[in-house]
Amino acid sequence: MSSSNSPAFKRRNFLRTAAAGAGVLLTGAPLHKAIAQSGAPALVTSDRLRPQLPSGVMSGDITRDKAIIWSRADRPSRMVVEYASNENFQDAHTLQGPLALSGSDYSARVDLTGLPSGQTVFYRVRFQDIQNPSVYSAPLSGSLLIPGGAERDITFAFSGDEAGQGWGINEAWGGYRIYETMRRFKPDFFIHSGDQIYADGVIEKEVRLDDGTLWQNLVTPAKSKVAETLDDYRGNFAYNLLDANKLRFAAEVPFLVQWDDHEVRNNWYPGQKIGAAEKRYQERDLSTLAVNAKRAMFEYNPFRIEPSDPERVYRMFNYGPLLEVFMLDERSYRGANSSNRQGVLTQDAAFLGAAQLRWIKQALLRSRSTWKVIASDMPISIVVPDLNPDVPQGTFEAWANNDHGKPLGRELEVADLLKFIKQHDIKNVVWVTADVHYASATYYMPEKASFTDFKPFWEFVGGPLHAGTFGPGEIDRTFGPDVRYVSIPSDMKQNRPPSELLQFFGVGKIDAKSKVMTVSLHDIDGKDLFKIDLHPEV
Template sequence: MSSRKKSPPTLQRRTFLRHLSVGAGALLSGSHLKTVLAQNSPPALITPDQLRPQLNSGIMSGDITRDKAIIWSRADRPSRMVVEYANNEALRDARTLTSALALPSTDFSARVDLSGLPAGQRIFYRVRFQDIRDASVYSEPLSGSLLIPGGAERDITFAFSGDEAGQGWGINEAWGGYRIYETMRGFKPDFFIHSGDQIYADGPIEKEVKLDDGTLWRNLVTPAKSKVAQTLDDYRGNFAYNLLDANKRRFAAEVPFLVQWDDHEVRNNWYPGQKFGAAETRYQERELSTLAAYAKRAMFEYNPYRIEPSDPERVYRMFNYGPLLEVFMLDERSYRGANSPNRQSTLNQDSAFLGSAQLRWIKQSLLRSRSTWKVIASDMPISIVVPDLNPDVPPGTYEAWANGDNGKPLGRELEIAELLRFIKQHDIKNVVWVTADVHYASATYYSPEKAQFTEFKPFWEFVGGPLHAGTFGPGEIDRTFGPDVRYVSIPSDMKQNRPPSELLQFFGLGKIDAKSKVMTVSLHNIDGKNLYTVDLHPEA
């Protein structure tokens, strides 16, 4: 990425995010909204390419729900995004929206919030940026499409995975880049759940990595990915790096994203209030709360988030896909207590994982849902034991829900026990969990007959990933909630941190049949091979 002025040491995060939210909201009224027939002047035919705004990060859509969608892109200079959209590929009778100005304050990213979209129809859109210094100069157009939820007779297909550019495995263009995105695109999902670790801000990428067979893995490198992220521009550069991959850009132009964060968007095993130990010497910026503020700001700038004006830092949210499906995206980073032995006997701030406000939200949201299927997107698995192996952390410290003791719920397990109990007490049907984080794929059925804690309805949890990172595992399983692991995508004796070239990269697909309402969930490898499939029949 090009050099920029150093960011100020203190970010007014809430002020910035409110500004970003207002900028998005302003698209619906005032001088920034032009809902008219497409009458924009075409780009000047003789303008040299280097004088046009450049869209090196491509285009994305996301936060699709009912009749709304966010369109996102990013230019390389002060400009304004112009989006034309219609329900036909020729863009006949297209409508046009313009964004707030794309300025350095948002790293030249911009978004528009489309609304009033027709249920069950595919929307085609075209994005250009107008140079604010010369209104006659436009970028080359980029085109995309998205499918709006709804339609009683239409099946729903979605993909899920996580973990991208981790452990030093970056974009190897000679190998094909992030090949898994092109594979997922071939399945034509309606949307994609990115379950976190969108970036590895703490994982520098080197130009070459020697493989076990002596050959070299050759990475595309950038200044921002050549070191740990410590400034706002470093974090921005991590997100921009992944959008250099042609496979991801092509996928993002056709498949809407629903994204959440995990730890590596900030730093390995991050939690609020975390301190660097003496063993971590790579960071000159020692204030993790500052790094977290940079990370969240960059994440919002580089994703098609719909910012909530009343709570502009909120990551958890829900998406209604009509009578068949609702998706609930959790945030298991912002409100958690410190990583610990995870043996607390009461549910309080120290043992929190979702936090009290988010726990109330997910309970009430599930209770209000009238959709057949309720998919909970969690950025960490329930029963796979994830130790915190950061420097200066004592042994027996845990990062996820499970504490590894196979007993009655303690620590963070108290929170999920409360949620599972609530689901049973209110007879909330057809809840399915999807997640990533552990860098292998698995399918697990949770049964109270095999559990230490029994006050819950049986349910499934599916793990995808990694998208493009080192492959690890399989992990130890905590038996508190009666997990029956039906499938694991890797051998138990596998050498750790396997490169993408070994093809151990995974994603999941969910497909809901509109007539039978059966949800078929399958796990796939990087080439699309079906590794495991199960049909989930809805409870009446």
């Protein structure tokens, strides 16, 4: 239970008060009625004439004294952000943000800097109509906690895999219920480990379940076909922001986002061509589709754009002396999916690619934080075959090649990175990931491995957030994985719907005094499934 003076309590009390002041219901409400609003001026202008904010507000890419604030309007307008260190907005700062125009699907962001370390920041977003500058949208409110100081515990959540396999927003069932469950854990930030959309997955109005009942989806034109155009991909991201639970969560919890395959198409890699067996696509070039997908992903997420490399997905976030987070990109630089048994680390065997591999090594080496969390969009030892009809049998999608022997193919990058961590005695590295649609906890042990030149470490898998449940997968033994927990039975029927409650996420909590990181895995209702205290190596 948070004390009445804690940052987390103030943050949530602010959002509850803001919602109550605007007459907004925060639980069980349809989409647009569930967005927290506050401080709206007297309605001189009819609401229908004001700019609307159909996708809520979101913060992200938060580090030390910076945070991105994101939102989206429905027409040409200018983003305006007020922010303060108190929920009454006394002595608030006002920042005139960028124009929201059709070229960004009316999305906009501001990069707040110089924020107070270790404090809650409250913000309000309005959009000013370009055609009628005296007309503003009603404000939407959010809050975030700025990292800093060694005196405060840090809590974060992680998961992935959202709106997959045709399981969309079923408002009668409660929508994306897992977001509300995660919100109750009061995380300081959320790592979305990819498959944020399923651009290759159509959502039908109704799906008949095994018991004969109907799962009823909210449907939109963009989710009624596979995504190919920029507007198709935009519509996929917009779809997930129709869920009241996600909107509420996003207003309170900053996002750190990476991508995996379904943001573009199942198991894609650069340069790939869609084969003749796949009939749904007019555009056959995956690199063209990836350009559209990445642009939409950047438009619909609170990414901080790197000026020297504006399309870069891999990045790092410093949360002070306790934690640093390293987000990987395992899509943009990979070689073609193959049998994954190359004996030399060339571009054909790349997963991270040479530049990113150098970056993660040097970033880990420079880190002075106790814990280093590597967010990987795919697990290390769970075997993920590429089962697309246009690839040969025995093709692999992830790191592992299922031969259990010395590192080959993409495993060469893992071996290189793990060896570097050991050689430089980089301590307390933990991996978090998703992708495989079940949760697991694995301890990697050199004494059980074919490749032994590494320090033991943990890898935790979350997901799915709201998608079909699959698995468990086969395990490649190259790096000595000791699987300590799996969230589903070994004989489970595949593609289980969210209604069977097999949706999962993880939580990491670092105690500021002891520096112990407690990692736990949870189901859709928040039940503890697995928990372990990781004591830092000093």
